[in-house]
Amino acid sequence: MKITETGIPDVKLIEPKVFGDDRGFFMETWNEKAFREAGINATFVQDNHSRSVKNTLRGLHYQIKQPQGKLVRVTRGQVFDVAVDLRINSTTFGQWVGEYLSEDNNRMLWVPPGFAHGFLVTSETADFQYKCTDYYAPEYERTIYWDDPDIAVRWGLTENGEPKLSTKDQKGIRLDRAFPELRQFFGD
Numbered sequence: 001m002k003i004t005e006t007g008i009p010d011v012k013l014i015e016p017k018v019f020g021d022d023r024g025f026f027m028e029t030w031n032e033k034a035f036r037e038a039g040i041n042a043t044f045v046q047d048n049h050s051r052s053v054k055n056t057l058r059g060l061h062y063q064i065k066q067p068q069g070k071l072v073r074v075t076r077g078q079v080f081d082v083a084v085d086l087r088i089n090s091t092t093f094g095q096w097v098g099e100y101l102s103e104d105n106n107r108m109l110w111v112p113p114g115f116a117h118g119f120l121v122t123s124e125t126a127d128f129q130y131k132c133t134d135y136y137a138p139e140y141e142r143t144i145y146w147d148d149p150d151i152a153v154r155w156g157l158t159e160n161g162e163p164k165l166s167t168k169d170q171k172g173i174r175l176d177r178a179f180p181e182l183r184q185f186f187g188d
């Protein structure tokens, strides 16, 4: 597998080596040694799978305690996947990176703890699967509004396009309002 840095060096793009033959294909999707050699030291405790219809946007989510590192991929369809650096002392605080992940390109993204994460579904339907380094903790979960003007993710929605959001994500807060809590929990 090929593991490369993105515009935010700690967020990594993983391109598995795919072995195709007349039966189909084979690929490794997680290899602890290869990831460790690429600087990713992760112990995973939870695997998740969601299915979403086109134009669904899930995010931007993070947990103030039990922050989760996430190894994400798409097994059906395509999404535009986004990670936002919320580490207060990071030189890339508030910046985002985005990658198209699909069942065709087999790409995966490593989103470290200390980042908000979200994705927009760009195909008719998308199956999204990911491994997490800590457990889901709804009491610690926070949502930054997907269209926060300070982060300004270019989601690629059409001009008047409104994504399909959960009630929780419609109530996402702005980065500046999240800041005091981030300073408390993501200060180093």
Ligand SMILES: Cc1cn([C@H]2C[C@H](O)[C@@H](COP(=O)(O)OP(=O)(O)O[C@H]3O[C@@H](C)C(=O)[C@@H](O)[C@H]3O)O2)c(=O)[nH]c1=O
Pocket: 048, 050, 058, 059, 061, 062, 070, 117, 118, 119, 136, 166, 168
């Ligand atoms: C995330 C999660 C949700 N749930 C439940 C809670 C709720 O009733 C239902 C749907 O939850 P949500 O609406 O929060 O699901 P969703 O919007 O898909 O949340 C996910 O979004 C992406 C972008 C991430 O990065 C994930 O970490 C996670 O926050 O599933 C769990 O039981 N365990 C979990 O780990």
